[in-house]
Amino acid sequence: MPLLERQSIKSLNKVIIIVIAILSVLSLIMIYSATSTSEAVGFKNNFFVKQAIWIVISFALLIIVSTISYEVWIGFSPWMYYITIGLLLILLVVGKNVFGSVRWFHLGPVAFQPSEFAKAALVLMLTKFIADNKGKIDLLEGMGKTFLLIGIPMSLILLQPDLGTTLIFIPMVFFMLFISGMKKRYLITTFALLAALAPLFYFFLMKDYQRKRITSFLNPEADPLGSGYSLIQSKIAVGSGGLFGKGLFKGTQSQLNFIPEHHTDFIFSVIGEELGFVGAVIIIFLYYMLIMEGIKIAIYAKDRASTILATGIVAIFITQVFVNIGMTLGLLPVVGVPLPFLSYGGSSLLFSMFLAGILLNIHMSIKKFSS
């Protein structure tokens, strides 16, 4: 296991580090603002303190992971994959028996969300699978295996039910296969098939509350106090922010609890309301930089595996950012997807940092190679 070297610290991708650092600071500020007057929450700045701790821990993880060769993780990926499936199964059984729907493991004071772990496991496992099966993926057998490999954990997550995380996987898988060189017609056929299956899924597999989220997305005014509530309130929050926003702690929508989950999934609504268009645009610009930097790393990655891995990670970030922000702006139905590096929550932050760490390592491996 390569150790942290002077040179490698120097060759850390500054754009990614800076973007993540800024987002982390903003995250703390916004969580502080969002929860400072919240009455539903018992301890005033509990969230702020917890998130601060998580940021420290996960930032450390980011640096550590950046020094560990991504190949190590690819090597671990089958194990991670099996653990994921195991965790998801346990969650499904225990959750079903006890609560009906559960996405969390509670380990003492720490709540752990296996969906987040699954993201990391799957992106690594798929990288390994594509790398190991060079030239076979395009065959029918290879394709079948690929979809089995992804389909199992995806179905388990879908059964939780966690529609949001499931959605994140689709562009990830698509771009990983696409960049790896899979024939366009296969991909097109496959995703066309998926699209065709969507209505079946909607009518037969989705829970009532999920269907409601989609119908209320299409027409939120139909039930403004019920299922359309979050969507309407979030849009109002962002819209009322205007150009410069209402100022920190001054967003009526966030401070008076009109936006539900305003420190987690709806943190962007708080940003839109309190920091306005200017603040929101800065945020999306930061993500844009992160994404473009990630793509650059994928392009220049030293081998096929790292290219595919970087692509997968970038696709996860793009999708997650779009699904989350799109939801707060009323572009997409409400699905529980956190905003990477900004939303409150340890699991999400930890695994976002983990994936960013891998990206950093891929970047360093290019430098090393070229130097």
Add this chain to the structure above:
Amino acid sequence: MALERVQDKEQKKRFKLLITFGSVLIGIIFLRLFYIQLISYRKYKNLAENNSTRTVPKRAARGIIFDRYGEKLADSVPSYTVSIIPVDLKDSEKVIPMLARILEISEEEIKQKIENQRQKVFEAIKIKGDLKSSVISIIEEHKPELPGVIIHTEAKRNYPNKEIAAHVIGYVGEVNINDVNKSKLSVGDTVGRAGIERKFDAELRGVNGASKIMVNSSGKEIKSLGDDPFTKGTDLVLTIDLKLQKAAEEYFKGRRGVIVCMNPGNGEIYALVSKPGFDPNVFCGQLDKREWEKLLNDPEQPFLNRAVGGLYSPGSVFKIVPAVTALEKNKLKADDVFVCRGTYHYGKDWTYDCWKTDGHGVLSMADAVAQSCDIYFYQLGLTVTADRISEYAKLFGYGSLTGIDLDGEKAGLVPTPVWKKDKFGIPWFPGNTIQYTIGQGYITANPLQILSTYDIIINNGTSYKPHLIKSINGKETEKAMLKSFAISAKTLEIVKKSLWKTVNLGGTGGKAKSVYGIAGKTGTVENPHGLSHATFAGYAPFANPEVSVLVFIEGGGSGGENAAPIGKQVIEAYFKLKKERYAAIRKTEHKELK
């Protein structure tokens, strides 16, 4: 450098798709932000403000109604109101039934009120006012289960003297949805429904204010966003003398009918009693539907202001009109006499009785008035003719409104032969004239009109518009002429003498004889539905009248026996109060001098 290792051209092309994918998604977000934060900013800003702002109307306290000496006839007291803010009514299926149970009203009533004001979901809608403290504590106790339900204070109309002068003051009620639609009123506002409250509603009402509060998503108040205070309505000073009014009501206790007491010199009404009456306070709280219907369907018609809205045959108090007509038209002289034998035969088949069955004997006009002899007046009427009597009746004010500042006045009817022919297709018979002359038959009038005709005599041919408003905002109501016509001094002297005689020289009004020098006329009105109505119209002091009074007792029997004493009591009460007030003023002046 590393470019060579990028596998092939195809992959490069494929990366472009990934770049496009990322850029397009970020671009979509950017455009969306641009749209909702910059283009639709106003809309969302308003929505956000509405979200957290609730408006609780501060309904204006109505103006105070004072009597002429500054006694309160109507004022406002604080009371508790329960309202619903529809947007915070998160669980209406539970909250409405619960609130209905607590308030003891129907769920439909609550739903209807919310429905009536459905455009204003951020505004408190009044559900019930005048809450008892027990009800308030129940609501406070269940506050967490009643999201969207608030309690606030409001001014409630109060009538400290209860049923005293109820028909003058009137009463208020909550507006109904129809009123709301055609005016600037909003649901829950109070409007005058009768009396002065109704006639001067615009002045009394004032302008509502509002208090704005900031609430959180559970509708819990976070802070006040400022109050827009209401503007209290204008105070009114009435011509009513509360003490005299109280005295008059006391004398009239247990009776049905009217007392009107006024200043003949300017039309100011000192007291106006109409019985049966009601306590206007019952309308200020929330009236039970059953209670309401009971009052409305009461055959005694307690809400009818009989003084202006009750039409009666005037009876013998009308006799001054034919008397003046006869003298003015030179059809009779004052000392011309007719004979009364108790029964008057007209033609072969018709006989008409005097109230005194054994007759009055030979009578001149003054005696005929004083004795209220009917047979004298039958003959007078036939001599003068109905047309001429009607001509004068109209000059006196019969058949036209007095224009008092109350709604619901009825003008009554002055019949003529032409009118009868038009109306019934049959000619006017001499018998009609006979009845007409003694104030019976077709003629009808309201009691205030009758009193007003006596003012004509008192003021030598002029009457003033009776009114109840003394001043608004310090601006005094000026006296306005109602009727005025020339009556010769001689005629006036004869009529006045007759009225003096009636009370003071062995006439039918003897029971009204008083040190204050009362003159007047009694009447006993035949009532086809039961006992005769007793009336008395009088004034004092004879030489220089400053107060006139009309007493009309439905089914009261003899006017001389029953109405005259009450007339006397009222007039004496007027003078006694006047004396007391002078004494009080002198006492304070005396003290000041010391």
